[in-house]
Amino acid sequence: MKLAMNKSCNLFKRGQYIFHESTYPHGLFCINRGKIKVVQSGETGKEQIIRFGKEGDVLGYESLLSGEKYSCSAVALEDSSVCFISRSFFLDLVAHNTKLATQLVILLANDLRKAEEKLTGLAQKTVRERTAEAILFLKEIFGYETDNITININISREEFASLIGAARETATRLLSEFKDDGIVELYGKKIRILNTHKLIQTANVRI
Amino acid sequence: MKLAMNKSCNLFKRGQYIFHESTYPHGLFCINRGKIKVVQSGETGKEQIIRFGKEGDVLGYESLLSGEKYSCSAVALEDSSVCFISRSFFLDLVAHNTKLATQLVILLANDLRKAEEKLTGLAQKTVRERTAEAILFLKEIFGYETDNITININISREEFASLIGAARETATRLLSEFKDDGIVELYGKKIRILNTHKLIQTANVRI
DNA sequence: CGCTACCTTGACGCGAATCAAGCGGCGTGG
DNA sequence: CCACGCCGCTTGATTCGCGTCAAGGTAGCG
Numbered sequence: 001m002k003l004a005m006n007k008s009c010n011l012f013k014r015g016q017y018i019f020h021e022s023t024y025p026h027g028l029f030c031i032n033r034g035k036i037k038v039v040q041s042g043e044t045g046k047e048q049i050i051r052f053g054k055e056g057d058v059l060g061y062e063s064l065l066s067g068e069k070y071s072c073s074a075v076a077l078e079d080s081s082v083c084f085i086s087r088s089f090f091l092d093l094v095a096h097n098t099k100l101a102t103q104l105v106i107l108l109a110n111d112l113r114k115a116e117e118k119l120t121g122l123a124q125k126t127v128r129e130r131t132a133e134a135i136l137f138l139k140e141i142f143g144y145e146t147d148n149i150t151i152n153i154n155i156s157r158e159e160f161a162s163l164i165g166a167a168r169e170t171a172t173r174l175l176s177e178f179k180d181d182g183i184v185e186l187y188g189k190k191i192r193i194l195n196t197h198k199l200i201q202t203a204n205v206r207i
Numbered sequence: 208m209k210l211a212m213n214k215s216c217n218l219f220k221r222g223q224y225i226f227h228e229s230t231y232p233h234g235l236f237c238i239n240r241g242k243i244k245v246v247q248s249g250e251t252g253k254e255q256i257i258r259f260g261k262e263g264d265v266l267g268y269e270s271l272l273s274g275e276k277y278s279c280s281a282v283a284l285e286d287s288s289v290c291f292i293s294r295s296f297f298l299d300l301v302a303h304n305t306k307l308a309t310q311l312v313i314l315l316a317n318d319l320r321k322a323e324e325k326l327t328g329l330a331q332k333t334v335r336e337r338t339a340e341a342i343l344f345l346k347e348i349f350g351y352e353t354d355n356i357t358i359n360i361n362i363s364r365e366e367f368a369s370l371i372g373a374a375r376e377t378a379t380r381l382l383s384e385f386k387d388d389g390i391v392e393l394y395g396k397k398i399r400i401l402n403t404h405k406l407i408q409t410a411n412v413r414i
Numbered sequence: 415c416g417c418t419a420c421c422t423t424g425a426c427g428c429g430a431a432t433c434a435a436g437c438g439g440c441g442t443g444g
Numbered sequence: 445c446c447a448c449g450c451c452g453c454t455t456g457a458t459t460c461g462c463g464t465c466a467a468g469g470t471a472g473c474g
Contacts, residue, residue, distance in 0.1 A: 040323060042331035043411055050323050066316035071323060101308050108315035109273035115322035116247060116257050116278060122329050123372030124249035127462070157421060165330030167463050172422060188471090204250055334430065364453060374431055379454060395439095415474105422469070431461090437454070444447085 007083045012036075018074040018082055019060060025070055027086040029059040034080020035142070035153060039162070040072045049163040051111075052077075052141050061104065062111070064090065078154060122165055130164040131174045132202035135184065135191060137163075147192075154189040178202075214290045219243075225281040225289055226267060232277055234293040236266040241287020242349070242360060246369070247279045256370040258318075259284075259348050268311065269318070271297065285361060329372055337371040338381040339409035342391065342398060344370075354399075361396040385409075 009032060012018055018029055018036060031053050038051040038059070050072050053059055063070045064087060076082075094101050121130060135151070142153040155163075161171035175191075178184045183199055185192040193199065216239060219225055225236055225243060238260050245258040245266070257279050260266055270277045271294060283289075301308050328337065342358070349360040362370075368378035382398075385391045390406055392399040400406065 040327045042327050044331065046331055048327040048330050050326065062316040062319050065312050066320070067313070068317075068320065071320045095305065098302065098308075101305075101312070105272050105308070105312055105315065106274070108312065108319060109269040110275075112269050112315060112319045112322060113273065113275065113278045115319060115326060119257065119322060119326055119329065120247045120249050120255040122326065123255050124251065124253055168420090169422080169464080170462060173462095176422080375452090376432080376454080377430060380430095383454080417474085418472090420469100420471085422467105424466085424468105426463105426465080428463085429461095430459105432457105432459075434457080435455090437452105439450105439452090441450090442448085444445105 007085050009081055009083045012076040012080045012082055014076055014078050016076050018076065019070055021071065021073040022069045025060050025064045025087065027084050028061050028064050028090055029074070030083040030085065031055055031057050031059065032081040032083055034082070035077040036074050036080060036082075037077050037159065038072045038074050047162050048165065049159065050115075054142060058107075062108065065104070065108075077159075127164060127166045127170055128174055129203055130166070131171070131178070132183075132199045134160065134164045135178075135193065136196075136199055136203060138191065139193060149185075149192045149194065150187070151191045151193065155191075156189055214292050216288055216290045219283040219287050219289055221283055221285050223283050225283065226277055228278065228280040229276045232267050232271045232294065234291050235268050235271050235297055236281070237290045237292065238262055238264050238266065239288040239290055241289070242284040243281050243287060243289075244284050244366065245279045245281050254369050255372065256366065257322075261349060265314075269315065272311070272315075284366075334371060334373045334377055335381055336410055337373070338378070338385070339390075339406050341367065341371045342385075342400065343403075343406055343410060345398070346400060356392075356399045356401065357394070358398045358400065362398075363396055 007030075012034070019025065021039075021041065033055055036053040036057075036059065037049050038053065039047045040050050041047045053074070059074050059082075060070065094104065121133065125133070138151050138153055138155065142151055144150060145152045157171050157175070158168050160175070161168040164171065166174075175184070175186060178199075179186050181198070183193075183195045183202070185194060214237075219241070226232065228248065240262055243260045243266065244256050245260065246254045247257050248254045260281070266281050266289075267277065301311065328340065332340070345358050345360055345362070349358055351357060352359045364378050364382070365375050367382070368375045371378065373381075382391070382393060385406075386393050388405070390400075390402045390409070392401055
């Protein structure tokens with residue numbers, strides 16, 4: 001396959017940047033192994049988590065396709081192996097492969113829908129609701145470890161806070177409230193879900 | 208042109224729905240004349256404004272392309288004329304027209320970027336900052352009337368509040384604060400910008 | 415072993431939501 | 445043509461969620 005000749009794999013350690021906001025894309029990235037976060041920094045420099053990526057996910061296609069600078073940065077959440085596919089090769093591929101183009105469109109349309117839903121949630125839900133929602137979201141994305149209750153992701157309080165759009169202290173507080181209520185267990189950077197039902201309830205219901 | 212045979216125009220009065228959230232799309236809509244808002248309702252039924260549309264804008268392509276239900280509704284902000292293009296015709300067109308497909312991708316990628324930026328702003332900015340930002344945004348989208356200061360849109364306080372993600376009362380208060388500060392003038396549902404510079408300042412700076 | 419980075423917990427204050435009351439414009443009907 | 449009622453807006457009072465500040469605590473790492 002031609003792809004093999006046009007890709008190159010790189011290792012990124014936790015915290016390393018795969019690409020940087022407001023630089024121009026030269027190609028796109030495919031996560032071979034590992035987990036990453038896509039973040040955007042606000043005017044004050046505080047970072048907001050936009051999306052996560054895991055094995056098999058592709059990064060940076062939106063900016064590559066629109067020809068703009070990256071609006072986000074991608075950072076490795078754990079040591080990861082990421083392939084790079086050059087811009088020209090990819091665009092060539094898209095131009096000659098209608099099916100691929102269609103899939104890209106679907107990908108983008110879904111991303112957009114998710115972003116819009118997140119927007120509505122952020123505007124209308126309380127931090128408590130968003131916290132519950134975020135835990136369920138993490139489970140959805142990363143799944144469980146072999147014990148079937150521990151979410152398969154290491155996430156710092158800082159990161160969790162930036163996911164739900166809240167201050168770090170608030171994230172800490174709410175997570176330990178959830179712990180006190182027997183909804184979750186906390187093991188350092190791991191979260192174990194004890195009561196999914198209650199979590200769903202907390203995420204949706206208002207008052 | 209074939210298009211003429213496959214489109215039909217309809218008139219919508221202010222407040223009328225062009226399409227409804229969680230129904231399936233049968234085609235897409237092109238705004239001939241008028242203005243619309245794209246809204247999403249949260250769990251509690253409170254509506255969140257996702258986007259605006261004006262003459263020449265196309266609506267509903269994201270759901271049509273991804274094949275999902277509409278995640279939003281579109282509502283006429285003023286009496287509008289909207290064309291309908293059938294699903295099959297459009298998909299056919301896209302399949303045989305690479306340039307169109309490319310443009311769609313760019314459109315989607317840009318929408319996505321905007322949504323992500325809005326997300327970060329919503330999470331990190333105060334309501335005051337978002338209010339200023341929203342006024343500038345409205346100016347950007349709808350432009351001025353012939354007097355060169357009045358933004359060319361009728362928007363209720365309720366709608367403005369749902370644009371900035373705040374309560375109606377808060378929107379009222381902030382707008383009249385801005386009026387007291389000589390930044391804007393308010394004429395019913397119209398906003399006149401008196402001091403763009405101060406508006407930009409209020410939108411960005413924190414502390 | 416101590417340093418640093420990150421987390422936890424409490425106290426406090428502010429910003430914004432909610433509640434409540436009154437206003438004003440507008441359409442309707444008498 | 446005016447009175448009435450409705451709807452959306454304004455403004456004030458009150459409440460409360462959450463951010464910020466501050467003071468330790470803990471764990472990982474050189």
